Amino acid sequence: xxxxxxxxxxxxxxxxxxxxxxxxxxxxxxxxxxxxxxxxxxxxxxxxxxxxxxxxxxxxxxxxxxxxxxxxxxxxxxxxxxxxxxxxxxxxxxxxxxxxxxxxxxxxxxxxxxxxxxxxxxxxxxxxxxxxxxxxxxxxxxxxxxxxxxxxxxxxxxxxxxxxxxxxxxxxxxxxxxxxxxxxxxxxxxxxxxxxxxxxxxxxxxxxxxxxxxxxxxxxxxxxxxxxxxxxxxxxxxxxxxxxxxxxxxxxxxxxxxxxxxxxxxxxxxxxxxxxxxxxxxxxxxxxxxxxxxxxxxxxxxxxxxxxxxxxxxxxxxxxxxxxxxxxxxxxxxxxxxxxxxxxxxxxxxxxxxxxxxxxxxx
Numbered sequence: 001x002x003x004x005x006x007x008x009x010x011x012x013x014x015x016x017x018x019x020x021x022x023x024x025x026x027x028x029x030x031x032x033x034x035x036x037x038x039x040x041x042x043x044x045x046x047x048x049x050x051x052x053x054x055x056x057x058x059x060x061x062x063x064x065x066x067x068x069x070x071x072x073x074x075x076x077x078x079x080x081x082x083x084x085x086x087x088x089x090x091x092x093x094x095x096x097x098x099x100x101x102x103x104x105x106x107x108x109x110x111x112x113x114x115x116x117x118x119x120x121x122x123x124x125x126x127x128x129x130x131x132x133x134x135x136x137x138x139x140x141x142x143x144x145x146x147x148x149x150x151x152x153x154x155x156x157x158x159x160x161x162x163x164x165x166x167x168x169x170x171x172x173x174x175x176x177x178x179x180x181x182x183x184x185x186x187x188x189x190x191x192x193x194x195x196x197x198x199x200x201x202x203x204x205x206x207x208x209x210x211x212x213x214x215x216x217x218x219x220x221x222x223x224x225x226x227x228x229x230x231x232x233x234x235x236x237x238x239x240x241x242x243x244x245x246x247x248x249x250x251x252x253x254x255x256x257x258x259x260x261x262x263x264x265x266x267x268x269x270x271x272x273x274x275x276x277x278x279x280x281x282x283x284x285x286x287x288x289x290x291x292x293x294x295x296x297x298x299x300x301x302x303x304x305x306x307x308x309x310x311x312x313x314x315x316x317x318x319x320x321x322x323x324x325x326x327x328x329x330x331x332x333x334x335x336x337x338x339x340x341x342x343x344x345x346x347x348x349x350x351x352x353x354x355x356x357x358x359x360x361x362x363x
Contacts, residue, residue, distance in 0.1 A: 005064075006031040006190050007052070007158060012061035014047055021047045023214040025061070029158075034184045034191040036201040039211030040237070046162070048211070049194050053082045053160045065157070081156035085163045087147040089135045095121070095146050096131040102153045120149040123186070125179070141172045148183070158190040165200065177203045198238060202226075210234050226285075228356050235283050235358060240317075240329050242289065243358075246282040248274035256282065258322055259302045263352060272357035281358040286317075286331040288354035291338050291346055298349030304328060306344050309337075320348060 005028040014022040022044050029035050039045045050056040051063065054075030063071040070078060089098050099120055100113040108116075118128060124145040135143055144164065151159055161180075165173045181204045184191050195201060201208045202222045209219040210233075218230045229235040232243060246256045252265040254274075268274050269282070284300075292301060304320040307327070311317075316337045318330040328348055332338065340346065 004031055005029055006033075006066060007192075008062075008064040009052075010062040010064070012048075012051065012063065013059045014044075014051060014056070015059045021214050022051075022058070025214075025216065027209065027216065027219070029190060029192065030206075032188050032190055034181075034193065034204060034206045035209060036193040036195060036205040036207075037209045037211060038195055038198065038201045038237075040196070042213075043211040044214040045194050045211050049082075049160055049162055049192070052192060053080055054078045055082075079157040080160060081151040081154045081158075082160045082162065083147055083151050083164045085166055087143055087164070089143060089147060089150075091134075091136050093135065094132050095126065095135055095138065098135055098146055099149045099153055101150060116153060117149070120152055123152070124149045124183070140168055141176060144168070144176060145179075148180075152187070152189075156189070158192060161191065161193040161195075163195050166195070166197070173197075173200075180204055210237060229283070229358065231360050232281055232358055235281075235356075240286050240331070242284050242286060242328050244282040244284075246280055246357075248276055248278045248280070250276045252276070254282075258324055259300055262297060262299050262301075267352070269352050269355040269357050272359055274357070274359075278359070281360070283356045283358055284350045284354055286329040289328065289330045289348050289350050291330070291340075292349040296349070299352040300355070301347055301349035302328070303345065303347055306338065306340060306342050306346055308342060320346060 007029040009025055009027045012022055012025040013020065025048065037045045037048065051058050054073060058071050061071070062069055065078070090101070096114065096117050099117040103113045103116060118131065121128060121130065126142065126145050126149065130138065135146060147164070165176055168176065177200055193204060205222060207219060208222055208225055210217045210225065212233055218225055218234050225234060226238050229238060235241045235243060244256050244259060246254050248268070249255055254261045254263060254268060272280065274280060290298070292298060302322060304322045306318060307321045308319040309316060314334050316332045316334055318338060320328045320330060322328060330348065
């Protein structure tokens with residue numbers, strides 16, 4: 001992946017009548033990068049991908065492809081290609097004819113078209129004898145591969161994906177996630193992927209961009225977004241999380257209602273230096289919360305009652321009710337499961353190195 005941006009967005013705004021859907025969006029996408037854009041429904045991600053692929057134009061702002069402005073260039077004049085959720089294959093044509101279609105409209109000779117189609121079928125792990133088979137006679141996963149092969153036949157500089165795996169069953173999605181990641185590595189193409197699935201984003205991306213209300217809330221590698229989110233929204237969007245309101249006292253200590261904090265005065269999680277009286281959010285992921293037994297201590301601990309336990313394959317998920325009625329989530333590997341049962345009083349603890357401070361009120 002090159003460090004030079006292949007695609008650059010500068011202060012993009014998109015409005016429909018009096019409704020502003022995208023608000024001052026700026027972003028650099030590196031050549032060869034795999035970037036995934038995620039966000040809840042209504043966050044603006046579909047509108048953004050329509051602008052990037054050339055299906056719509058921004059109200060204001062600039063889109064650069066290398067050193068060329070393209071925000072007014074229509075989709076068919078751009079060196080980019082889109083893989084849709086619906087796949088948009090031609091049902092009356094064969095696998096080979098679908099893959100060859102971009103080459104045919106460019107006037108490529110039939111023999112050369114077939115040669116390229118067979119090369120792409122091999123790349124996408126489609127059997128050669130599928131070349132003459134109707135696309136309605138193959139499986140959903142195979143149709144997905146045909147759509148990818150057809151997109152690559154354009155030889156685009158950038159491939160855009162609009163939730164292409166959402167209609168597939170779980171096992172097939174997991175397989176294709178890995179295959180898409182491998183395909184990205186083998187082709188060196190730039191991938192820009194839209195999804196609502198955090199698992200897809202975490203598996204496939206060099207970077208993840210979280211959208212909220214028409215803006216990017218955070219753009220970073222998956223580990224950073226998961227461990228060091230900039231806001232409560234990102235923390236909650238990136239999976240199960242425990243959030244606590246914390247105040248830094250004038251004496252330099254941390255206080256939180258119902259939480260015992262065993263830290264020296266003036267110390268706090270390494271992710272923040274707090275001013276006296278500052279109110280922030282303390283975050284800890286469920287996998288770092290432990291059931292404390294036999295007098296064991298930790299930097300933070302609280303008391304509660306186990307209300308529910310759930311088996312999630314290799315992991316156990318616990319809901320512990322605090323005295324104020326709020327809940328704390330704990331996750332353990334199955335072999336480390338809690339020895340008690342729902343209704344038991346417990347002490348939960350976690351250490352400062354596994355915490356993160358979210359300070360949204362700072363300028």
